[in-house]
Amino acid sequence: MRKRLKFAILVPMLLMVLSGLGYAIWVDAVTIQSTLISGYAPTISVNKGFINLEDSLVTINVRSSDSIIVSTSPDTVRVFVNITNTGVTPINVVRLDDILPFDWYWHPDVVQVQLIQQDEKIIEIGNPYFTVSYDSGTRALTVVVHDIKSATGKHLGMGEKIRIMFNMKYELKGKPLPSGYEVNPPTYVNVATAMAWIEGWSSGSVTTSASFETKIHWAGAEK
Amino acid sequence: MNKRLLPSLLVPLMLITVSSLGYAQWIDSVFINATATTGDVEIKITYAWLSAPFPPNPVTVTWTDDAASFAVSGYIYPGFTLHMGTDIKNVGSLPAKIETIAYSYTPTIIESYFTITNTFAFSPDGSTWTAITLPVVLQPGGYLKVDQYIVLKSDAPNEAQGLTVTITATITAVQAVP
Numbered sequence: 001m002r003k004r005l006k007f008a009i010l011v012p013m014l015l016m017v018l019s020g021l022g023y024a025i026w027v028d029a030v031t032i033q034s035t036l037i038s039g040y041a042p043t044i045s046v047n048k049g050f051i052n053l054e055d056s057l058v059t060i061n062v063r064s065s066d067s068i069i070v071s072t073s074p075d076t077v078r079v080f081v082n083i084t085n086t087g088v089t090p091i092n093v094v095r096l097d098d099i100l101p102f103d104w105y106w107h108p109d110v111v112q113v114q115l116i117q118q119d120e121k122i123i124e125i126g127n128p129y130f131t132v133s134y135d136s137g138t139r140a141l142t143v144v145v146h147d148i149k150s151a152t153g154k155h156l157g158m159g160e161k162i163r164i165m166f167n168m169k170y171e172l173k174g175k176p177l178p179s180g181y182e183v184n185p186p187t188y189v190n191v192a193t194a195m196a197w198i199e200g201w202s203s204g205s206v207t208t209s210a211s212f213e214t215k216i217h218w219a220g221a222e223k
Numbered sequence: 224m225n226k227r228l229l230p231s232l233l234v235p236l237m238l239i240t241v242s243s244l245g246y247a248q249w250i251d252s253v254f255i256n257a258t259a260t261t262g263d264v265e266i267k268i269t270y271a272w273l274s275a276p277f278p279p280n281p282v283t284v285t286w287t288d289d290a291a292s293f294a295v296s297g298y299i300y301p302g303f304t305l306h307m308g309t310d311i312k313n314v315g316s317l318p319a320k321i322e323t324i325a326y327s328y329t330p331t332i333i334e335s336y337f338t339i340t341n342t343f344a345f346s347p348d349g350s351t352w353t354a355i356t357l358p359v360v361l362q363p364g365g366y367l368k369v370d371q372y373i374v375l376k377s378d379a380p381n382e383a384q385g386l387t388v389t390i391t392a393t394i395t396a397v398q399a400v401p
Contacts, residue, residue, distance in 0.1 A: 026264040026317070032271075032291045032309050032392040034373055038336075039298025040384045089300060199301030199377040201384065 041201040043087035044094075046194045046208045051078040051165065056212040060170070060177070060185070064218040067177045069170070076107055076167040077212070082116075083162045083194045090155030092148050093197040094162050100139040101188030101211075107169040108134070113145055114163045115152050125151045125162075132166075141166065155198070177216065185214040265315035266361070266396045269349075274306045274370070282307075301383075305373040310349070311394060313361035319396035321367060322358040329389040336379040337390065344368040360399040369394065 050056060052074050059073040083094050100106060111132050113125040129151035133142045143164050149155050156162060172178070189211045196203040271284050271291035280297030282305070291309045299305070313319045324341060328334040344352035345359055346366040361367055373390060375383070 026262075026398040027395055028265045028315070028319070029393055029395040030266055030268050030289050030291075030309075030311060032307075032369070032371065032394070033293070034305060034307070034390045034392075035292070035294045036299050036305065036373070036375075036388045036390070037295065037297070038375065038379075038383050038386045038388060039300045041381065088298065092302075200379055201301055201381060 039089050040087070042085065042089045042091045042196040042198055042203040044091070044194060044196045044203045044206055045084045045086050046081065046192055046206045047084075048079065048081040048098075048190065048192045048208055048210045050190075050210065050212055051080050053077060053212055056210075058170075058188075058212055058214045059217045060172075060181070060214050061217045061219050062177045064220040069172050069175055069177055070219060071173065072170045073217075076169050077104070078165060078167050079190060079210075080163055080165045081192045081194070083164070083196065085156045085158055085160055085196070088158050089198055089201070090157060091196045091198055091203075092155050094145045094148070094156070095195050095197075096141075096143045096164050097193045098141045098143070098166075099191045099193075100141060100168050101190050102139070103171050103186070104168045104188065105136065105139065105171050106134045106141045107167040108132070109167055110165075111143065112163075112165040113143070114165075115148065115156060116161045116163055118157075118159045123152045156196075181214075182216055185216050187211055187213050262317035262398075263315045264317050264319050264396055264398045265313070266311050266319055266321075266394070267314050268309055269312045269366070270308075270310040272308050274308055299375055301375050301379045302377045303375055307371050307373075309369045309371070311361075311367045311369065312349070313363055313365050313396070316363055318363070318399035318401075319361045320358055320399035321361065321394060321396050323395075324357075324369070325393045325395070327391045327393070329391075330386065333383065333386060333388045336376055336383045337388075338372075338374045338376055339390070339392075340372045340374075342370040344370070361396070367394075 058077060060069055061071045061073060062068065063070050079098070081096055081098065083096065085091050113130050115123040115125060117123070125145060129147055130143060130145040134140070145162055148162070189209055191207060191209045193205055193207040195205050267288040268286045268291050271286040273282055273284060280295050280299070283294040283296065285292045293305065293307050295305060326339060343355050343357060343359065345355045346352045346368070347362065348364060349366045352368055359367060371392065
């Protein structure tokens with residue numbers, strides 16, 4: 001009788017417990033899987049030159065009566081620096097550190113920044129999207145284009161370039177021609193270093209240089 | 224007297240005892256015939272889609288009842304966002320409760336390089352969606368839209384370069400207890 005009683009009580013309880021457990025563990029699941037491949041840091045090349053120089057030559061005009069430098073031809077030298085995206089990684093920020101030649105200084109009248117596409121079409125980048133700073137002690141001009149995508153609607157793609165142009169003027173204008181310049185007119189070297197970023201990933205630092213020669217022209221009577 | 228008294232006491236006692244024993248042995252059984260209809264908890268993916276802004280790379284989207292797959296061809300870079308959605312329907316017969324989304328990463332170290340956010344919308348029939356937050360109980364036939372943003376963090380370090388990353392989101396439904 002006891003066995004039957006126990007059986008009669010325990011079996012329904014067991015069934016209730018088991019059904020309760022079963023009730024609790026009814027589950028189903030779905031998965032969403034995303035497969036991504038992260039890219040690599042940008043790679044760039046840099047080249048530079050002088051837009052308004054013929055044969056990479058600047059003429060220094062010196063007044064023959066007192067050897068004062070009165071002008072240069074051209075009056076200002078317009079420099080360009082091309083920073084080219086040589087990889088597949090899009091670029092959103094570029095920085096140029098340009099060390100001007102000795103005897104020259106940055107003339108802050110026109111700094112121009114352009115994005116040049118592979119088909120050579122040009123997109124101008126306006127002032128809000130780049131900053132310029134100049135240290136007269138080191139003659140270091142720094143231009144940072146800090147948001148190419150916002151400025152142009154696109155990142156700097158493969159094969160495209162950022163062209164930065166600025167002017168520099170001769171510091172010795174109005175001063176006597178330094179000794180030695182008459183015999184050995186100086187050759188001026190302009191060095192540019194650039195880097196590029198896509199957010200936290202940066203390219204290596206790439207440096208290039210360009211130079212131009214000078215000749216002395218005595219104005220007035222023959223020296 | 225004693226001989227008469229003895230049977231008169233014993234017989235009733237015996238009758239009581241026998242009848243008690245008999246009473247005790249009489250057994251009756253009641254059969255409760257209970258029928259329990261067990262329902263099921265089942266969710267399935269009904270649609271998977273990309274939402275603007277797309278990454279610049281093509282994305283292959285496929286899905287079955289149980290799994291959706293977004294495969295980005297080409298590279299992604301810091302700051303890039305993959306914005307995608309998945310519609311999930313309760314096709315079971317019981318209310319299904321969805322509490323959270325669990326993520327796993329391969330390789331696991333990549334987890335710290337990504338930010339993942341979700342928004343959710345609920346619809347009783349897939350026609351009109353209402354923004355919600357989890358947990359949600361989907362009645363049979365109800366839908367959950369999972370809008371998922373995967374961003375490679377802007378400050379992802381150089382170690383995050385050149386990796387094939389798989390991010391798996393698991394959405395589990397349990398029976399909603401009334």
